Amino acid sequence: MSIEVRIPTILRPHTKNEKVVTGEGETVGELFTDLDTRHTGLKARVVTEEGALHRFVNVYINDEDVRFIGGLEAKLSDGDSVTILPAVAGGM
Amino acid sequence: MVAHARADHPDEACGLIAGPEGTGAPERHIPMTNAARSTTFYEFDSEEWKREYDRMWDNDEEVVVAYHSHTHTEAYPSRSDAGIASQLGLPGAHYVLVTTKDPETAEVRSFRIAEGVITEEPIEVTGAPEAVQSYKFAHTPDSTVYDCH
Numbered sequence: 001m002s003i004e005v006r007i008p009t010i011l012r013p014h015t016k017n018e019k020v021v022t023g024e025g026e027t028v029g030e031l032f033t034d035l036d037t038r039h040t041g042l043k044a045r046v047v048t049e050e051g052a053l054h055r056f057v058n059v060y061i062n063d064e065d066v067r068f069i070g071g072l073e074a075k076l077s078d079g080d081s082v083t084i085l086p087a088v089a090g091g092m
Numbered sequence: 093m094v095a096h097a098r099a100d101h102p103d104e105a106c107g108l109i110a111g112p113e114g115t116g117a118p119e120r121h122i123p124m125t126n127a128a129r130s131t132t133f134y135e136f137d138s139e140e141w142k143r144e145y146d147r148m149w150d151n152d153e154e155v156v157v158a159y160h161s162h163t164h165t166e167a168y169p170s171r172s173d174a175g176i177a178s179q180l181g182l183p184g185a186h187y188v189l190v191t192t193k194d195p196e197t198a199e200v201r202s203f204r205i206a207e208g209v210i211t212e213e214p215i216e217v218t219g220a221p222e223a224v225q226s227y228k229f230a231h232t233p234d235s236t237v238y239d240c241h
Binding site: 006008009010011045054056057058060063065067083085086087088089090091 | 104106124128130132133134135136138139141142143145146149154158160169170172173176177179180181182183184
């Protein structure tokens, strides 16, 4: 099972500047564990030590924000495309 | 950007200017929805951000400017602006702040934000001379501020 993952600019230092990498996993959490074996440090930028998604990162399976479909437990299917994006936010 | 900030006042407004990858040229204005709909906080709507990101990806564009407004304070990045942008932000982007606290004069300033460090940079208005006729220019020691009436 191969999943295409689009990497935002700020995380490309972890992927030798590759914009797209591929990984495997039944869930989003497994995918990040797999990616981290080749792209060291990537997982820690997305997943907290407690094992949740960081507050200001968005992860999508195809067009769906995984927060609404189970977070790191969200299921992946062969051919899915995963996108990581910074959650652009701030305040006064 | 100023018109968008005025339209969304008293809520904070936010958006992007995209340009061809690697050029640094701000060419396509993309007003975004502030999902927080707040006078003190902004956050891109997650689905809209994905749609616009996909469009930029297909066009070989990147974020050149990421802007938002402050409605009661000056056009300077707040602690949360800098914190969030440093943690996981848009490293190539100019972070532009617009303040709408004064109903007559909007102030626009531009910054780089990386690793918690905020660096102001000058804004230079080029092209479309008729579009800048209503701008008042004020110079601070290390930046140029455009006050828009």
